[in-house]
Amino acid sequence: MYDLIRNIIEEDTLSIELVVLNSSQKESLSLNEENNNINRFKKIKRELNKSYLFFDYLKWDKTYYKEDFDAFEKKDGETLLENIETISITPRETKFCDFIEGDDLIKIKDKELDVIIRFGFRILKGNIFEASKFGVWSYHHDDNRNYRGGPGLFWEVYENNPASGTILQILNEKLDDGKVIYRSISNTDLLSYHKNRNSNYWKTSTFILRRLRQLQLFGWDFIENLDTYNESISYNKGIYTFPNNKQTIRLHLKLFFRNLKLNYRNQFYNEHWEVFFKYNNKKYKIQAPKGHWYADPFPFKVDDKTYLFVEDFDVNNNVGKISCIEIEDNLKASAPVECLKEEFHLSYPHVFEYEGGYYMIPETKEDNCIRLYRALEFPYKWEFVKILIGNVQAVDTTLLFHDQKIWLFTNIARHGATTWEELYIYYSDHLLGDWTPHALNPVISDVRSARPAGNFFKNDKGEIFRPSQDCSLTYGYATIINRLIKFNETEYEEKIIDNISPKELGSYFGTHTFNKLNEVEYYDAKKWIYNKNYNFIKFFWSTIGIYHHRPIRLFIKHLLKILIKGR
DSSP states (O other), X not given: OHHHHHHHHHOTTOOOOOEEEEOOOOOOOOTTOOOTTSOHHHHHHHHHHOSHHHHHHHHHHHHHTOOSOOTTOOOOOTTTTTTSOEEEEOOEEOSSEEEOOHHHHHHHHHTOBXXXXXXXXXXXXXXXXXXXXXXXXXXXXXXXXXXXXXXXXXXXXXXXXXXXXEEEEEOOSSTTOSEEEEEEEEEXXXXXXXXXXXXXXXXXXXXXXXXXXXXHHHOHHHHHTOTTTTOOOOOOSOOBOOOOHHHHHHHHHHHHHHHHHHHHHHHHEEEEEEEEEEETTEEEEEOOOTTEEEEEEEEEEETTEEEEEEEEEETTTTEEEXXXXXXXXXXXXXXXXXXXXXXXXXXXXXXXXXXXXXXXXXXXXXXXXXXEEEEEETTTEEEEEEEEEESOOEEEEEEEEXXXXXXXXXXEOBTTBOTTTEEEEEEESSTTSOOEEOTTSSSEEBTTTOSBOSOOEEOTTOOEEEEEEEXXXXXXXXXXXXEEEEESSSOEEEEEEEEEOGGGGSSOSBOOOEEEETTEEEEEEEEEEEOTTOOHHHHHHHHHTOTTHHHHHHHHHHHHHHXXXXX
16 A cells, blocks of 8 residues: 555656545454353354464464565555645444445545545445546455455465456445456465465555556546456355354365475476477477476577577576577487576577577576677577666567567566566667557566467468467466457557467476477477485475464364363
């Protein structure tokens, strides 16, 4: 909240005209209230149906998975809001809802506000929805197509749902059923509720400012024409509530076995990527040297010769470089030749031709920028040219030359969003010129389709297609093929038309790059290989260290105390 308010105040074209404080002193019932006039078995049943074990879990979870940044840190907003008119009101309250009425409502309407942002109230009802030109905007920290009620972003963890959604909506009389004007999908952190909601809450603080800017640029028609605004949602599930103690115990058991599975895999297996290509439905694998694996295949043809650029990952040093392999006419692969190496990790060697020269934009996230290289002696010798965009955690940058402009697509980790989930576009008239951000950035905020996965390509009709990654189940789980629908400086729309599952390629668990050159298709795929250097003792102690058994033991001890002593 503090971050959003500060950013609006700092925006030259926006202003906060009124702060409405809720002066209600309504108190909720304590979770620890007891009725001692019931027998011990009913007390045990009552204890199982309470929710206080859930709040104990929150404390455990936040301590165990302590993060550098806490989106729930308390911030003093008095100085931030000191020059803004403030009124205190007492809403009429029902069991779950707040009604702003009478003189309080008149005061708000008299300000002739464009937007009201709801924070410090419960479920709003009544005429407050008509008190501003563009309605009351509110966050719902879940995807309202799947979850309504609360607590936000918890039930995805409980139900093992790989995708966690968050929305910005214009409120109406029905719970979590307002017009959605922003939706973002992240992958669920299935090991920690705190981590899952911490990053998502921080990310959502950007949504309102993004939409306010676009409302100013394009007007109300832009909001009304959003796909989410016009979607028809049929919600058949019940309203979620706080988990009771039985459900929290089940959650601990689920988290314990998820941690156990992860510990086992990390100790006894290693992640391993392979690169191969298909021609006439036959698969040809590119064999990597011992101690290395290949990923991110980018083919490029010069003088009737096909060169395949790959991420060449050194397992022992845990760093990637770019190597080049020549694919001969008989489809045999030459020995790899190192062509680009830095002190930091390199991957995703996007190679292209521009004004008679050959260029490469590899992933250089560890250097906190997008770097451009030029071939001195193609394909094996390259030099650094310049930083295209600096001070960004950007990955898998891919260029598209279209309508006399150069369009740069990249995923950026920013403000709680990982490198998996938000796609940004920049455009320029010249490769070495300045880059302008797209008006809708990020144009996609969805872990299931945002991150680039290879070069753009066209069909016989001239339609443009963008490969992307589905990272919801795991990093680089599947490759998505998107067709571009609308594409210019102020619009962007694409449609998913195909999905390349890792199972289609063999016994694999991920595939995250797809490229085509003439009739040949290039892929990479992930599998787990047995680690001969496993440490069983380390696995044993890491399993003992999984904390989820302790809250369960304490709660069982608490129930046994009630059974034995009656209290």
